[in-house]
Amino acid sequence: MSLETKPRKHQIHREILPNGIILLIVENQAADLVSGRFFFSNAGSIVESPDRAGISNLVSSVITKGTRNLSALEIAEQVESVGAGLGADSSTDYFALSLKTVSTDFPAMLKLIGEIIQFPTFPPAEVELERKIALQTIRSQKEQPFNVAFSQLRENIYGQHPYGVSILGKEDSVAKLTAEDLKQYHQTYFRPDHLIISLSGRLTKQKAINSITEIFGNWPIPDTTLTVEQLPAIDTEFSEKITFQDTQQSIVMLGYKGVGVTEEAYPILKLISTYLGNGLSSRLFVELREKRGLAYDVSAFYPTRLEPAPFVVYMGTAPENTEIAIDGLRQEVERLSQIKLSEAELQGAKNKLLGQYALGKQTNGEIAQIYGWYESLGLGVDFDFEFPEAISQVTPEMIQEVANTYLTNPFISIVRPE
Amino acid sequence: MVQVSTPLETPTLPVKVVQLSNGLTVIHQHISVTPVVVTDVWLGAGALAEPEPWSGMAHFLEHMIFKGSPQVEVGEFDWVIENTGGMANAATSHDYAHFYLATANTHLEQTLPYLSEILLHASIPDDEFIRERDVVLEEIRASNDDPDWLGLQLLYQTLYENHPYKRSILGEVELLMQHTPDLMRCFHRTHYQPENMTVAIVGGIDQESALSIVERTFNNFGVRSECPSFTIDAEPPLLSNRRQELKLPRIEQARLLMGWIGPSAENLEQGVGLDILSVILAEGRCSRLVDELREEKQLVLDICSTFSLQQDSSVFAISALLDTPDLYLVEKIICNHLWQLATEPISAKELARAKRLLINDYIFSTETPGQLASIYGYYNTINCLEQCLSYSATVERLTAEQLQRLAGAYLSPERYASVILKP
Structure with a gap:
């Protein structure tokens, strides 16, 4: 028996509070700490219009810098004096805050994060500072060739769709964001009926429910409903783009339009991505690095997203090998639509994916993240065993069919010296 | 066996x-x-x-x-x-x-x-x-x-x-x-x-x-060989501020890096002390350099400090991301803080904050088998596992006076290495 076939170790308690908050609790006595993730669904960069791109990220930088009762410094002092971690971040499909404390400090820190979530003030001076830093961070992305290549690829694949822009936003959109914009974002998307609180660590179910009810129980659901905007279609056509930079390596990246997490092809593309580009025994690693010495970094990724996610293979190689790298990556992806994988290859990829999936759920932070995230995407915590189950059902025929449908026409993005 | x-x-x-x-x-x-x-x-x-x-x-x-x-x-x-x-x-x-x-x-x-x-x-x-x-x-x-x-x-x-x-x-x-x-x-x-x-x-x-x-x-080791022997010459102490500058047209922001040579791994207690000084200087919004340089004067995008324990001698480093015109001023302010660390004891409140952060960091980073195996293997390889296992007790024990002496001994505002990267 292997790691991945064991039943889930932790029991998850799932409660819905009267004001709509979904509370997930994993009692884990292993270490003297509690990790919490506070997800807002229907937020993140997916709800940003092009002229507001980067607003979720800026909210995440400023939200911990002032509430009706506390200044930025007072908040930091409360957190740091007990050696806790408290932060916020935004992603494509959600906005989240996170908390990590030793068990005894959890009630006090929960109270603080409750205040931050419900009553932030977005002080104009803090907005100005963090906006300036966000703009410089956007410019700094150009320093890493990988970021330049991926950014170029993303724009080509997604056009006007929000997935076409980095979570940081664009210089022209971020430059115009004001404290009023951030307040409005908070009023619109921070609401109890879109909040998922996921806790893991040394706590008990009943104490957790009581604490959460005490802090968040009086937060009313707004009268308005949160409307979901129609997203622009992703109807871009094949393209090849090159950016010249004075670098020692070329970054070669091929991207395909994949699917979102709720589609049937999702687990199959996930398995293909693992087969091609995850780990030391992956196809790209063996064929292009081990056998041909073309690259140090050669890999594939296919993120889990609500909307169609990009399927990407890439490598960094000497500039004179750029064309060889494009051909090599392309042939390996196209091979999957031409042949059927052997049972041994397929089973190996499944074992690898499921093993790594299990190894990714070890810390309390990882546990709180994965269940809260699945809930915030609308998949529910059961996705944690539905996904491995779907992986185990994939056949060589399904791989070939999905490769034929999605992985035949790449967008190509290159960063290289002239 | x-x-x-x-x-x-x-x-x-x-x-x-x-x-x-x-x-x-x-x-x-x-x-x-x-x-x-x-x-x-x-x-x-x-x-x-x-x-x-x-x-x-x-x-x-x-x-x-x-x-x-x-x-x-x-x-x-x-x-x-x-x-x-x-x-x-x-x-x-x-x-x-x-x-x-x-x-x-x-x-x-x-x-x-x-x-x-x-x-x-x-x-x-x-x-x-x-x-x-x-x-x-x-x-x-x-x-x-x-x-x-x-x-x-x-x-x-x-x-x-x-x-x-x-x-x-x-x-x-x-x-x-x-x-x-x-x-x-x-x-x-x-x-x-x-x-x-x-x-x-x-x-x-x-x-x-x-x-x-x-x-x-692990019982059937291969036949031994012997590489040519060599000696590692003792590193003379830094007697001044050694400087290097590198122009990198591709970068958008300048970098300032400052480094000091610290104790060998055998002196883990001193190493733990430098961990505390590193938190006092630049970990968290309340730390001295983040507070003054990022939040108040807004001269840096980011600033951090790291203490890297190494077998023969450790490295204490401070690095900042900033605009080129502010390089000189930022370096001077950092040196002022080092001078202050060596001349005035750290307040009880600041010291308590730093200690709690480090002790909790240790709890947060020893959750998984992978984290623990890595810590045990690393500390044993550089010969101080025993001291590592009493890390939290050592953090608790160190006093403001000891830290002041450590800062004076290792973090000189005059004798250090600086590297500047300019766009």
Whole structure:
């Protein structure tokens, strides 16, 4: 028996509070700490219009810098004096805050994060500072060739769709964001009926429910409903783009339009991505690095997203090998639509994916993240065993069919010296 | 194989350290709630073990280990580990090379013998050597495209005049092209020997089973070789501010890096003290440099401070991301803070904050078998495991007066290395 076939170790308690908050609790006595993730669904960069791109990220930088009762410094002092971690971040499909404390400090820190979530003030001076830093961070992305290549690829694949822009936003959109914009974002998307609180660590179910009810129980659901905007279609056509930079390596990246997490092809593309580009025994690693010495970094990724996610293979190689790298990556992806994988290859990829999936759920932070995230995407915590189950059902025929449908026409993005 | 000694067993920590009769050190901790077992094999065979012309050998060898042994074909190790849902990886630094295997306890019997086989009996085939050298050259190119990596290399080169800590772990291209498989086999057979190896095994495996499987799988070491001997010259103390500047047209923001040489790993208490000083200076919104330079004066985008414990001498570094015109002023403000640390005791409130942060960081970073195995293996390899196990107690014990003396002894505002990267 292997790691991945064991039943889930932790029991998850799932409660819905009267004001709509979904509370997930994993009692884990292993270490003297509690990790919490506070997800807002229907937020993140997916709800940003092009002229507001980067607003979720800026909210995440400023939200911990002032509430009706506390200044930025007072908040930091409360957190740091007990050696806790408290932060916020935004992603494509959600906005989240996170908390990590030793068990005894959890009630006090929960109270603080409750205040931050419900009553932030977005002080104009803090907005100005963090906006300036966000703009410089956007410019700094150009320093890493990988970021330049991926950014170029993303724009080509997604056009006007929000997935076409980095979570940081664009210089022209971020430059115009004001404290009023951030307040409005908070009023619109921070609401109890879109909040998922996921806790893991040394706590008990009943104490957790009581604490959460005490802090968040009086937060009313707004009268308005949160409307979901129609997203622009992703109807871009094949393209090849090159950016010249004075670098020692070329970054070669091929991207395909994949699917979102709720589609049937999702687990199959996930398995293909693992087969091609995850780990030391992956196809790209063996064929292009081990056998041909073309690259140090050669890999594939296919993120889990609500909307169609990009399927990407890439490598960094000497500039004179750029064309060889494009051909090599392309042939390996196209091979999957031409042949059927052997049972041994397929089973190996499944074992690898499921093993790594299990190894990714070890810390309390990882546990709180994965269940809260699945809930915030609308998949529910059961996705944690539905996904491995779907992986185990994939056949060589399904791989070939999905490769034929999605992985035949790449967008190509290159960063290289002239 | 017989256990000959148990040099360390603390009553409060469930960590067992055993030295086998062949000289191999085994460190074990049982965590019953997880099915994961991590075996992390540490070797005192990093870049410090290289004679200067052999620069890059330790890291290149780490790559070549994965090319198999007489019993294990190229790629077979990777396939066996990943096909059973496990993960393997490796890393090399100046002080060590280590090889990591995470697997379900049910697969340990099947997988661990593969890891010991490739470590103890690496073939280093000639044709694979030539091919893998291209991979290492790509790794060097990729690193050269990373401005932060370049900055750190330059800081170490500026800080050290003699000691091999000044050298890049990846090595120099010219020297790599001169290395031969024979030299590498010599390096391997000299250093991959039991007295130079620590096997940390942590997770869902009891002590008896853990010791038994390590004894069975790590018992047939290869024939010894002997590399040319060499001595490491003592590093003279820094007597002034050594400066380097590098122009990188591709970068958008300037970088300021400042470095100091700290104590050797034997003086872990001083090292812990410098950890505290690092938190006082630049960890968290309330720290002195973040508060003044990022939040109040808004002269930097980011500033951080790190203390890196190393075997022969540690490095304390402060780095900032900023605009070119502010470089001089920021460096001066940082030096003022160092001067203040050496002349005024830290307030009780500040000290309590720093201690809590470090003690909790330790709790937060010892949750998984992988984290624990890595910590035990690392500290044992640089000879201070015992002190590491009492880390939190040492943090608690240090006083404001001791920290003030430490700052005076190590963090001079006049004698340090600075590196500036300019767009």
